[in-house]
Amino acid sequence: MNITSTLCNELAVVALEGDVDLRCSPALRKELLERTFERRDIVVDLSGVGYIDSSGIAGLVEAYQGARDNGTRFLLAAPSEPVLRVLRLARLDRVFTIVDSVEPLAAASPGEPLS
């Protein structure tokens, strides 16, 4: 899995690419917690993810909780059908705010890389 974080219109866009499993979920968790700590609005671009397991979901849940405590926004964008199925199985599809695409949120911003 690759993680690319960019800042667009004050929104942290965390784009994931590849399978999210126990091997890389610690890196995802760390990245999301850092963005949460910066009190940024976050959108996780899941369009490049074909597989996610419970360890990856756990990282998303933790970031969601951090954002809730911060009063910032935490969005999931463009989950593929397999990812959506796991979210549904975990009954989290109604918990997360899920949008179809990152585009409208990040529009008209060239985006600057976040560390």
Next chain:
Amino acid sequence: MIPPDPPGTIADGPSRHLDLIAEMMAAFARSQDVETTLRLALIRAVERLEAEAGSLFLLEPDGALRCRAAVGPVDVTGLRLAPGTGIVWRTIETNSPQRVADTGRDPDFAPRVDDATGFVTRSILCAPLAAGPERLGAIELFNKQGGAPFSDADLGLLQALAASAALAMINARLLAGLAEQEAMQRDLDLAAEIQRAMLPPPQGVDSPVHGLNRAARRVSGDFYEIVPLSDGRIAFAIGDVAGKGMKAALLMARTASLFRCLVKREDGPGRVLAAIEAELHETRLAGTFVTMIAGLLDPARGRVVLANAGHEPPVLVHQGRFVEITEGVPPLGIDPRLFDDGVPETVVDLDGGALYLFTDGLTEARGLVGGVMLGADGVLGLLAAFAAMDAAERLETVLHALGGAVSLEDDVTLMVVEDRLRPPVPAVQRLFPARPEALATIRAAVAETLAGLGASAEVAADCVLAVDEACQNIIRHAYKGGEGDIVLHVAREESDIVIRLMDFAPPVDPAKLVSRPLDEVRPGGLGTHLMRSVMDTVGFRPPPPGIGNLLEMVKRNGVP
């Protein structure tokens, strides 16, 4: 005015002779040959202390003293003093220097040497050669020139010389010991390297015969051989040499190479063993012998011919049952007369089964595996449980399972001879390391297997998720992040997909498999819920060999 020091006072102590002490210490430090330097020390001491004669005695291994150097009118070099009386013995026994002004008045003085040599001993100065509690001998001086007795200062100097001589001797001995140890180490390294080079290379996945060796020590007495013959048959052998170290290693190398050579010449494994016995008898090594099985597989008929000389009986595993093949003769290398009637052969039809040969290191491997005692049949149980696995991987899996928690004290060698005529088993069994890095490979293996079984993409995705979650549990909760293995078993049973995951970790509490309520949104604890959601049944089963954990998950009607 300060009067000059009378002889024998402190100011007349060893400091006056610092030059000599320094010279001798330097000589000892430089010396490659301690005996020569000891002789020099004796000569210097005799000169400097103005003695008429001197002798250097060293303790022999039998406890007697032998004179190794002598200075003076009579050469007593080589003289042997049995343990007992004499000033030199008193010096050694008390481990303290002795000064005898008048031998006539010392009851311990033994005049025997004087009587034999004609030398007249009046006074004696003797210092022990010792380092700590270790006694090496003594330096003894006789008769101060001019008739005066030896002084305390003389005694001090002799003591100092003796101390540095003793240190030099100890050093020399340690160095010699080290050099010997290093030479032995090099020998063992070389023997181990030769042995490793002699073992057959891993066989291709299509080979019906595979072997695996794990040496407990660096030089192993175990060996195995796999020799394909020009007519398509495959000769094989397994053996264990009694005894350890170089002698065993040499015999092992010799026996293995004899097998490779004779198997092409002799007709049948019985004759091969008899021929090896005849050759070994020519060059016997006392106290060693070889237990060995020679065999010949005809892959076209699934038939094995075996001959066993004193080795652990091989076992045929056939449809989950174990049959020991017990016929045999005594070990090789004991007495050729035992082989006068030849070596009997046993014919074994594999009939779809597999024949296992092993050394006693494996059958004696009874210990804790994942916190559970491995029984006598534990190894065979493991082998039977992994019957669907590729042969080489199966051997590896069993050694991994044993090695996880058991310290195998003996060398272990394991061989399998399989029937390639057997129908393919409708299942996949594979071994994976229990590490997060392996999960992608495990998922790919599940997906590929299910596609092969004709499962739909949705069914495959569900099974992949369930296996991934179950493996996470094994990695995190069974092995708790430590080293370990996972055996994945995917099989079709009628229209159901049955997935089994086995580990060799301590038994886990089945109650851990209960899903958590999902009403509360929190990270973690989702895995079991996901497994239960996508599979029809999820539960622990008793693992076949009684060790580790076996999780079984079923997807009903998963395949057409």
